[in-house]
Amino acid sequence: MGLKNCPQCGKLFLDNPVGLCPECVAQEERDEARVGEYLREVKTKASIDEIHEATGVKHKVILRMIRSGRVVSDFAIEYPCESCGAPISEGRVCQNCSKNILDQLKTEDWKKTDNEPVKKYTGSVYTKNLFRKN
Template sequence: MNKLKNCNGCGKLYMEIGQGMCPDCYRREQEDEQTVYSYVRDHDKCSIKQIVDNTGVKERVVLRMLKQGRFIASGFEITYPCQGCGAPITTGKLCSKCSNDIINQAKRLEAAKAVKKVDKSSTMYNSSRNR
């Protein structure tokens, strides 16, 4: 069902038909995507910052293109910062070091929980036995 919405890009009212923005902003983003794609074609190993700085296209447009997998099939390698440490990565949200750190922290927490569970159960057993 179509509904009247305010455009996230420019704020004007438009009839939503699944694009998430008014026709003018959608057309402008399509042009921006072409600009980004042309730049990336000439600079197959670049960062999001380089794309934004050299094309003038907003970072959110480049990020949306990455999230939609627009560059994967083309073989381009675009880097963006890891959300944990800021190191350049090409896939996901975290670099392998930050991912491993999180996994190790989770393992330590699970081990600590298991130790507490064993301590509590042995205490409960011992206290009921002493009655």
């Protein structure tokens, strides 16, 4: 563990598993409580923009909470797909992007197996002189 700059406020702190300084960790916990309280009040679908407007919590912080699993609930929270930006309520990419990624991986796998040369046994081994003493 070494010294590190906090990615949120820029202060120097002793590195920890959270990756934030103690002040920002405390602030994020307060933000998480506000977001949770808002979601319990609303009880319906909410976008990140709506959560931001109601609570004042930054978009980036809300996304980090959702992706780290700290804001997991029965509520449908919509956030953008990391690939195309379409609204999703779970995972990191939408179903279309997920399908495209899988198709690309399958294509690459086929290319990889098609380009491998077929190894044939063409030589022979002679052991006659191998164990012979001079």
